[in-house]
Amino acid sequence: xxxxxxxxxxxxxxxxxxxxxxxxxxxxxxxxxxxxxxxxxxxxxxxxxxxxxxxxxxxxxxxxxxxxxxxxxxxxxxxxxxxxxxxxxxxxxxxxxxxxxxxxxxxxxxxxxxxxxxxxxxxxxxxxxxxxxxxxxxxxxxxxxxxxxxxxxxxxxxxxxxxxxxxxxxxxxxxxxxxxxxxxxxxxxxxxxxxxxxxxxxxxxxxxxxxxxxxxxxxxxxxxxxxxxxxxxxxxxxxxxxxxxxxxxxxxxxxxxxxxxxxxxxxxxxxxxxxxxxxxxxxxxxxxxxxxxxxxxxxxxxxxxxxxxxxxxxxxxxxxxxxxxxxxxxxxxxxxxxxxxxxxxxxxx
Ligand SMILES: [Zn+2]
Numbered sequence: 001x002x003x004x005x006x007x008x009x010x011x012x013x014x015x016x017x018x019x020x021x022x023x024x025x026x027x028x029x030x031x032x033x034x035x036x037x038x039x040x041x042x043x044x045x046x047x048x049x050x051x052x053x054x055x056x057x058x059x060x061x062x063x064x065x066x067x068x069x070x071x072x073x074x075x076x077x078x079x080x081x082x083x084x085x086x087x088x089x090x091x092x093x094x095x096x097x098x099x100x101x102x103x104x105x106x107x108x109x110x111x112x113x114x115x116x117x118x119x120x121x122x123x124x125x126x127x128x129x130x131x132x133x134x135x136x137x138x139x140x141x142x143x144x145x146x147x148x149x150x151x152x153x154x155x156x157x158x159x160x161x162x163x164x165x166x167x168x169x170x171x172x173x174x175x176x177x178x179x180x181x182x183x184x185x186x187x188x189x190x191x192x193x194x195x196x197x198x199x200x201x202x203x204x205x206x207x208x209x210x211x212x213x214x215x216x217x218x219x220x221x222x223x224x225x226x227x228x229x230x231x232x233x234x235x236x237x238x239x240x241x242x243x244x245x246x247x248x249x250x251x252x253x254x255x256x257x258x259x260x261x262x263x264x265x266x267x268x269x270x271x272x273x274x275x276x277x278x279x280x281x282x283x284x285x286x287x288x289x290x291x292x293x294x295x296x297x298x299x300x301x302x303x304x305x306x307x308x309x310x311x312x313x314x315x316x317x318x319x320x321x322x323x324x325x326x327x328x329x330x331x332x333x334x335x336x337x338x339x340x341x342x343x344x345x346x347x348x349x
Contacts, residue, residue: 004344005277005286008294009308011036013301014134014173014193014245015269016107017060017071019043024063025328026250029269031069033343035306038134038245039071041099042108046076050089057094066348074099074134078111079118086122090129096301097132097169098122102153105138106219106264107249116157123161127168132301133161134171137180138220147203150220151179162187169300174198174247176220178230184241185234191300193245194235194292196275197266197333202228214256215331218249219264235292236285243297246272250330253322268333271319275334277312277341311345 012034017027030037039060041047047056053073060071075086075095089095100119101112113119126133139152161168172184175192184192201222206213216222234242249265256262268275273293280289298305321335 004311004313005289005341006309006311007290009033009035009306009310009346010244010273010293011297011306012246012248012269012272013038013171013243013297014040014195014247016040016042016247016249016265018250019059021326021328022250022252022330023059025323025325026248026267026269026330027060027063028065029323030248030272031064031066033273033310033346035068035308036070036072036303038096039073041074041076042101042106044108046078046108046111047073048076048078048081048111049085050075050092050094053089053094068348072096074132076101076111077113077119077122079113079115081119081122083121083125087125087129090125090131095131097134098126099134099136101136102138102140102157104140105136105149107251109136116161120164123165123168127165130169130302132169132171134173136174136219137172146221147223150175150177154179154183158183162190171300173245174220175231175234175242177223177227181230181234185239191241191243191296192234193247194231194242195245195247195266196268196272196279197247198222199228199232199235199279200275211258212260212262214258214262215333215335216266217262217264218247218266232279232283236280236283236288238288238291240291240296240299242292243300244272244276244293245297248272250323253329253331256331266333267323267330270323270332271334271339273310273312273343274339274341278339281340308347310343310347312341313344314340315342316340317342 101109138149248269250267
């Protein structure tokens, strides 16, 4: 029986570190295990300029668990972005790329993009600079069911973007459906991040008896058993197009309600690597874990693979219910449940 696993230090290619006191606590969790992260720019004032990105990067680094932690920031794309600042930001590697939020798709996305055509000049810049377009792939419209938002976004917007910018590198973030997995698999220059919760939960874990479990509610919402299986297959079978992105998205417990007025987001940063290890073990694919956690991401982003390693050991332990410090209280995903892997050692040098 395997007692420990040693893998190249991973990166989290999709995480929300928020602001203020919350940032201080959750950044420690993410930087404890990862070498790099993509810190999403949907802060209260979205990160739309290189000045804001540099400030955010500095705050994150100041609050990191180790000084070598490297936060990468995509620019929050809007319909009236300052193109010259954006172009320079990409050239100077202040931005890793651009993040497309369709209007009102998730937390702080009211400044996002309504009409994709209006940001074509921005997409042209990203394509020319060989950077990456990161996409929250959900189409929001009254007549579109919450479970079909990813499919509609792909059919109505992503297909067009793919066609009009064939060399543009795209990441379909937090792939949540078998339809999304199939699209990534059957198109060039596109990859997908996969969260632990989309491999562990189905809609039954969120919606029951006219109430919802707010701690399992996220955007895109978790879907059916078939979708879950398809996402697990994408992650666990040596497929270079998929990599680790927790979409860990903390909210204070006061903002979590058992109805649809709740804030969307699942907080997994405190146990993310252990959750992924457990899933890969369940699938009998621990030997493919490192490729997903530490190799596919940097390869797609054209960045070096990390030098350091981490070690996880086989050990049953119970996840605390909350991350709690001073006025901050966040529900841990999997809180109160047992995990069978524990982060044991990280070489930060
Ligand atoms: Zn996200």
